[in-house]
Amino acid sequence: MEEVDNKQVIFKGYIERPPKETDMEIKVSKIKLRAPKGSGAILVKNLYLSCDPFMRGRMRDFQGSYIPPFVPGQALEGFGVYKVIDSENSDFKPGDLFSGLTGWEEYSLICRPQQFRKIQQDNIPLSYHVGLLERVGIIGPLLTTRAASNSHFLFCNRRYYIDFLFDSNFLASVFFGMPGFTAYVGFFEVCSPKKGEYVFVSAASGAVGQLVGQLAKLHGCHVVGSAGTSQKVDLLKNKLGFDEAFNYKEELDLDATLKRYFPQGIDIYFDNVGGEMLDAALLNMRINGRIAVCGAVSQQSLSKPQGIHNLYSLIIKSIKMQGFLQHNYLHLYPRFMEHVISYYKQGKIFYIEDMNEGLESAPAALAGLFSGKNVGKQVIRVASE
Template sequence: MEVTNRYITIKSPLDDEEPKESDFELKTSPLALSVSPGSSDVIVKNLYVSIDPYQLNRMKSFSSSHKAISYAAAIAPGDEIDAYGVAKVVASGNPEFEKDDLVVGLISWGEYTVLKEGTMFRKFDPLGFPLSYQVGILGFSGLTAYGGFFEVCKPKKGERVFVSAASGSVGNLVGQYAKLFGCYVVGCAGSKEKVALLKAKLGFDDAFNYKEEPDLKSTLKKYFPDGIDIYFDNVGSEMLEAAVENMNTFGRVAVCGVISEYIDARKRAAPNMLDVVYKRIKIQGFLAADLMNVYSDFISTTVDHLRTGNLHVVEDISSGLESFPSAFIGLFRGHNTGKKMVKLADE
């Protein structure tokens, strides 16, 4: 059987500006839903695809991301865009996979993906949870939050934690893990509704709307009169500068994302390095891929918290192939709350 596979790609590199609908186009190509003899390909139907800000770096002509790690390599115009997600096997030349198996790994912004041997995908057990959990809380967003917080920040109970983009896919989980661990947590987000969610539902001790704060240094001073011990940074720029100024001795900054710089390379943070020296601050970049050593801890702790109802899942799911561009663009305009993904088909 042959189908017409529809997928989304970029028309040209997306350099130094916010992405917009016209940067993307829908393409089609014929796809046989069977595997040639001797091939080890696995053909999958995509169900849920993760939408992540870092993909913007891949869409640029040049970015530090391109050489860093395979899943952050450059995406050329016209190419399929690979992304983390959940899919169902429709045909397999690989003896380890058979029709109707559920897999998680690098699929694509399309209806179907041909998974080559040696690329990142595996079968999984949903453990009784919705499939979408594999994309967010039990996927890379969860691992990034868990490993970034526990391994990079090395928290102690009672420490004071600040999280930016706190209603985002990673930030909301960092805050929740930090609270469950016994830290004092303040988050910032970009709307009144998001701030209310952090405080009322996710258990943050406090939260504020950064768009209403003209002087972030004073704002952080107000929310952290005793200083910040840990800053989980998803945004960079002025927020990083303000956090460093308000940091305590031996404070730690985990740099997870720099969304300010993704859309404007000139928006660089210039933190006060005298603070870094005299307060012995550590600023550490990291990627989830380096945190596989805590993967089994992450899964067991997270599953426990989910089952007891201590951890809340915040998902923001768009539907249908056509929604990829707006879902992605929305990340840079603060439209999403929690884990953004696109649902392409029912299980």
């Protein structure tokens, strides 16, 4: 069978800082649109690719971890939506659409495609399956298009966490896909919200934050969000229905800022950023407050995380501060899908995507995540079916 051109986003080499556009390059290689006979593999055409903060972790040369780093000279991989072109696996039929890990390239050969999720088409934009509706976390042996058959990811079992923790710089890898479901379980299960409560969301226009804020509003809460540009602040207030929003970069004293927006204090803080904002929020929590610790994007560029100084607030205000992974709540996924799809179809929630066109735009889009350039969930459209 004839080979066709396969445009790829190639990982150039390991870095110890946030990614730049020049850490990746576009290359065209050749690929046969065929899964090898009897291999169990599938050959897919990639339609949408997701830019996620956790990908930075794989750009470091850290061999001791159970998340394998990217291989220099080969294409990156990440979450995507793709169509099956050829299949040697009875669970995957040509023409079917799936979401899951794939390569940053036009076509990918996926060797062990278990745990991928078939997409039922139902008037939801296809790209939402790497954002709002994304389900596949990285659990169990890492699924990869390349030779990583002995690799395991850090969630395989309890022990792997311990190993993982020996490297305290490896913050980036705690960021996963599934932003919509993360927002859902983080808000409803971790924060136990009550109608009328005061909710603060940081990185509020991001992939997770935007849904947290909208769910909180639908639940009857008062919601304030922080973001890093006036365009995002505008979006929060005028498109996503937040009660208030502010640009944290224009604030000199975050404690004073939060006192201004929450004169009564904060019942729920949905923390996507860590660092100074978390410290300021701790000072402004109300008694029996809850903090969902979802991410620490402000800390990703630091070799040592900033210290948090106000934890004594936990004691004097009986605050619960909880980290979570959506992985522990998978039984709620059907309920999440039902609720969110219904809200979406009723026009009660929006999901803001920052859609870049073409693989050529992918390096800049990924790099932009780390300077807050994206507005909403960052996605690359590789092809339109």
